[in-house]
Amino acid sequence: MTSTPAGQDRPNLQKAIEEMVGSGFTGVTLRVHDEQGAWAGTAGVRELGDTAKPPVDGHVRIGSNTKTFTAATALRLVAEGAIDLDAPVADHLPEFGPDPRITARMLLQHTSGVFNFTGEYYEDGTFAPGIAATTAGREWVDNRFATHRPEELVRLALSRPARFEPGTDWSYSNTNYVLVRLLIEKVTGRPLAEEMQRLVLGPLGLTGTLLPGTDPEIPEPYAHAYYRYEDAGRHTVDVTRQNPSWISTGGDMISTTRDLHTFISALTGGTLLPAPLLAEMCTPHPKAGYGLGVFVQEVDGGGTVITHNGGMAGHGALMYSTPDGRTTLTAALNYVDDAELSLAAAFQQAVQRLVAEVFGGGRAGSAAAGR
Secondary structure, three states: OEEOOOOOOOHHHHHHHHHHHHOOOOEEEEEEEEOOEEEEEEEEOOOOOOOOOOOOOOEEEOOOHHHHHHHHHHHHHHHHOOOOOOOEHHHOOHHHOOOOOOEHHHHHHOOOOOOOOOOEEOOOOOEEOOOHHHOOOHHHHHOOOOOOOHHHHHHHHHOOOOOOOOOOOOOOOHHHHHHHHHHHHHHHOOOHHHHHHHHHHHHHOOOOOEOOOOOOOOOOOEOOOEEEEEOOOEEEEEOOOOOHHHOHHHOOOEEOHHHHHHHHHHHHOOOOOOHHHHHHHOOOOOOOOEOOOOEEEEOHHHOEEEEOOEEEOOEEEEEEEOOOOOOEEEEEEEOEEEOOOOOHHHHHHHHHHHHHHHHOOOOOOOOOOOO
């Protein structure tokens, strides 16, 4: 199923997403905007046991792409003078007792060192678990409608030892972006959803994008998400409906491939942020290539892509753009997730294939996936 301008044919793109389904994804929707125009296609199924294709502009839980939306909102507040990137966050959030050296910039770039409330993986291979809600397997499935307040997530994380001294290293932590949420709400006196609507979603007309809060529903149309676990046999559960408060601004938002395209092209194209702030956002940390809410990937052929990807328990989303916003790739994925992350290798390979197809010709050959 495709939606293309008259006369346009992109068989390589359609083949790529069909091969993704062959590698294990239940459904894939891809949207590309480039010099050839706009193209959208789907492959696989909307729901296990059915034959209907995933909807071309269906809603999907976008996971860590939430971080880019949150960063854009925070940087708009920097432009308004409400947030100082390099001031101590503790000035606004003293009740949580964060290290006084931690700044908003460190939170946005994952250089604060704060413990990741969804669990911390260390270089020696050890793992320190976070909140019980993120424990894989049946426990997560059985508790997926529980409510977790962002304050709860932050207090747990800050009760654990820091990974490193603030500003001295880089480590991806969902806690950083929950702290950014609380910072935005403190300095504005309004919920993040209201500020994001005022500063990002409203100006760009992103009517398919929302922060669900504790609401387990996802608007129609959508493709289904699944989780598989072992417990006296193998169980596959439809987890499309879930209370996403367990991840908060680490990855709770819902969007569409069309809205993701509109957002990332406007962001990189300079519509949302003043040029100096956009330049800071897209200046990568040397360890991981992470700016302020985006990965900046130097790729084969000497090109660059601005990107963030995300996964959310059987739903996933890809978001890529050239630095000028003129070429974008956005995708929605649905799959059967599990504790072993069985599709991780297929995910990485598929992303590299898609990026090579869209950003090839000396501009991009491969790119690392976001979290």
